[in-house]
Amino acid sequence: MILDLQNIYKDYQQDKLVVPVLKDICLQVEEGEYVAIMGPSGSGKTTLMNIIGCLDRPTSGSYQLAGEDVLKCKDKDMSDLRLRSIGFVFQSFQLLSRQTAMDNVALPLSYAGVKKKERKQRATQALERVGLGDRVNFRPTQLSGGQKQRVAIARAMVNNPKILLADEPTGALDSKSGEQIMELFQTLNEEGVTIVMITHDRKIASKAKRIVHIIDGIITEEGNKEEADE
Amino acid sequence: MLENIRLSFQGLWSHKMRSFLTMLGIIIGIAAIIAIVSTIKGTNEQIKENLIGSGDNTVNVQLYQGDSSYGMDYMGVPDGVPVISEETRKQMLDIVHVEGASLYTSREVYNVIYYQNVGLSGGKIYGIDMNYLNTCNYIIKKGRGFCDSDYKKFRKVALLDENSTEMLFQGEDPIGKTIEIQQEPYVVVGVITKSAKFEPVINNMEEYYTYYAEASNGAVYVPDTTWPLLYGYDEPQSLVLRLDSVDNMTVAGREASNLLNVGLSVTDDTIKYKADDLLKQAEDIQKLSQSTNTMLIWIAGISLLVGGIGVMNIMLVSVTERTQEIGLKKAIGARKGKILGQFLTEAAVLTSLGGLIGVIVGIALAEIISKVTGTLVSISVPAAILAVVFSMIIGIIFGLLPSYKAANLNPIDALRHE
Numbered sequence: 001m002i003l004d005l006q007n008i009y010k011d012y013q014q015d016k017l018v019v020p021v022l023k024d025i026c027l028q029v030e031e032g033e034y035v036a037i038m039g040p041s042g043s044g045k046t047t048l049m050n051i052i053g054c055l056d057r058p059t060s061g062s063y064q065l066a067g068e069d070v071l072k073c074k075d076k077d078m079s080d081l082r083l084r085s086i087g088f089v090f091q092s093f094q095l096l097s098r099q100t101a102m103d104n105v106a107l108p109l110s111y112a113g114v115k116k117k118e119r120k121q122r123a124t125q126a127l128e129r130v131g132l133g134d135r136v137n138f139r140p141t142q143l144s145g146g147q148k149q150r151v152a153i154a155r156a157m158v159n160n161p162k163i164l165l166a167d168e169p170t171g172a173l174d175s176k177s178g179e180q181i182m183e184l185f186q187t188l189n190e191e192g193v194t195i196v197m198i199t200h201d202r203k204i205a206s207k208a209k210r211i212v213h214i215i216d217g218i219i220t221e222e223g224n225k226e227e228a229d230e
Numbered sequence: 231m232l233e234n235i236r237l238s239f240q241g242l243w244s245h246k247m248r249s250f251l252t253m254l255g256i257i258i259g260i261a262a263i264i265a266i267v268s269t270i271k272g273t274n275e276q277i278k279e280n281l282i283g284s285g286d287n288t289v290n291v292q293l294y295q296g297d298s299s300y301g302m303d304y305m306g307v308p309d310g311v312p313v314i315s316e317e318t319r320k321q322m323l324d325i326v327h328v329e330g331a332s333l334y335t336s337r338e339v340y341n342v343i344y345y346q347n348v349g350l351s352g353g354k355i356y357g358i359d360m361n362y363l364n365t366c367n368y369i370i371k372k373g374r375g376f377c378d379s380d381y382k383k384f385r386k387v388a389l390l391d392e393n394s395t396e397m398l399f400q401g402e403d404p405i406g407k408t409i410e411i412q413q414e415p416y417v418v419v420g421v422i423t424k425s426a427k428f429e430p431v432i433n434n435m436e437e438y439y440t441y442y443a444e445a446s447n448g449a450v451y452v453p454d455t456t457w458p459l460l461y462g463y464d465e466p467q468s469l470v471l472r473l474d475s476v477d478n479m480t481v482a483g484r485e486a487s488n489l490l491n492v493g494l495s496v497t498d499d500t501i502k503y504k505a506d507d508l509l510k511q512a513e514d515i516q517k518l519s520q521s522t523n524t525m526l527i528w529i530a531g532i533s534l535l536v537g538g539i540g541v542m543n544i545m546l547v548s549v550t551e552r553t554q555e556i557g558l559k560k561a562i563g564a565r566k567g568k569i570l571g572q573f574l575t576e577a578a579v580l581t582s583l584g585g586l587i588g589v590i591v592g593i594a595l596a597e598i599i600s601k602v603t604g605t606l607v608s609i610s611v612p613a614a615i616l617a618v619v620f621s622m623i624i625g626i627i628f629g630l631l632p633s634y635k636a637a638n639l640n641p642i643d644a645l646r647h648e
Binding site: 050053055056075076079080081082083084088090094096098107108110111112116155156159 | 233240241244554555557558559560561562563564565566568641642645
């Protein structure tokens with residue numbers, strides 16, 4: 001099992017008021033799965049993603065990522081977990097605009113201490129994998145939205161993470177590029193990459209093999225693709 | 231690290247104007263310091279040269295009574311001062327940095343040297359050994375020097391320096407002419423001059439007396455073997471040493487006087503051989519000029535402080551501007567240390583670059599000061615290196631707070647920052 005979240009609670013302190021955001025979340029994801037976490041805004045899905053992505057800690061509960069107890073990790077180890085086990089794809093791409101596609105993709109490799117020559121080689125491979133082999137030295141400003149998101153996916157994949165964590169990956173794209181990104185996810189999943197995607201869009205969620213609904217901080221239903229299509 | 235530096239330059243280049251303005255404080259501070267230090271160093275070297283004479287690395291060791299040189303003219307030879315033997319002279323050559331050693335006797339003279347009716351009103355007469363001219367870097371301008379037989383046969387021959395030549399002969403050719411010293415006839419065989427011209431820059435009347443009083447009086451040299459003809463025997467001798475460099479004068483002079491003092495058996499223990507320590511005198515004067523300039527350095531230091539605060543300010547702006555970038559980097563796995571390092575490097579690169587430009591501007595400024603005021607400036611390489619290193623340290627110190635702030639940003643909030 002790649003992801004194992006048990007009885008996760010998350011409260012936020014707002015002035016003197018305690019606002020519960022996640023309530024008793026249990027979620028397991030097996031290797032090679034393609035899961036969509038779906039919910040309207042304010043449902044707590046982003047908070048859940050932050051916890052899965054080791055960016056945030058729950059108030060209580062337990063979380064194991066590939067057998068490792070995340071909540072016992074120190075800050076430094078959390079950084080390393082994010083570096084090696086999780087590939088992030090954001091709605092707004094989050095590319096460094098002054099650097100080339102290659103440098104953007106190579107960034108996590110430099111944090112992992114990979115030598116410069118190998119970095120270049122692996123970054124090129126990752127860009128080829130997402131179909132941008134001919135855009136290696138382009139800067140984000142010279143790329144279309146869809147291409148930017150591909151660069152971001154290449155960056156997420158370059159360290160061979162255990163899961164690919166995507167937060168509204170098509171939210172900033174037109175429907176055609178959005179579809180292409182979804183096709184890319186499909187291909188990656190078929191190649192064995194575990195994907196967890198967060199979205200509020202039913203159509204996008206329906207591309208996943210499994211859909212988890214979250215409303216008001218509670219996982220209300222788990223369904224497979226067929227159920228979602230109904 | 232190299233990667234960080236490259237990225238820092240990239241970042242600074244993309245905000246050229248801002249980077250330059252931020253560096254300006256550092257540039258002005260460092261430039262001021264370099265200009266001041268160069269001027270101080272130039273002035274000091276000038277003082278040293280003025281006092282000691284450029285290229286003349288000689289130091290005299292004379293018999294002193296208390297703080298003043300022993301007055302032979304009035305008191306006669308003190309008991310217990312032995313003749314300095316040839317062995318002792320050779321011992322001097324073994325002292326490190328000593329290249330030559332000669333013995334001489336000398337007296338201030340008033341109206342004892344005449345050519346026909348013209349007298350030398352003031353000056354000095356030297357009884358010198360064979361090596362003296364060589365030791366003191368004299369060259370023969372006219373005629374010849376003393377030869378072996380002059381010494382052995384007690385020939386009454388004399389050498390004049392340019393001043394005494396001018397005063398006694400007033401344009402006449404002195405070679406072969408007979409002059410009178412202590413009523414003894416001496417034949418002038420040559421005119422000598424210092425190989426390195428001693429040309430002090432005179433800044434005030436006091437310096438005028440220091441440099442020219444002696445220089446404008448004439449000097450007359452005779453073989454030391456004929457000295458007893460003039461002044462009797464048992465004259466206490468003085469020693470002159472030539473050193474490899476001016477900087478070793480103090481140490482070698484002290485060592486030589488210690489060696490000579492071993493042979494003394496005088497009752498008055500204030501009578502001692504002492505080296506004339508021009509280097510120390512020079513340093514004393516230098517200290518005086520330095521203390522006023524230290525003030526200026528402090529003022530320039532304030533400019534650096536202000537510059538440093540400017541750097542901190544702009545780094546804080548930069549951190550805020552790049553919140554998203556920091557958030558992303560943290561999200562994809564950059565440890566705190568990496569972010570801290572990145573921003574510290576950027577601050578250090580910014581200020582080091584400012585320091586470097588400041589050094590260049592400072593050198594230019596020093597050259598301008600030199601051209602305008604006519605004072606000597608000397609660029610100090612260690613000071614320049616220190617200035618750049620110091621700027622780097624300023625960058626690191628004032629970059630610490632912004633970098634720390636960046637490293638501790640919460641990636642979730644940072645990513646959401648617009």
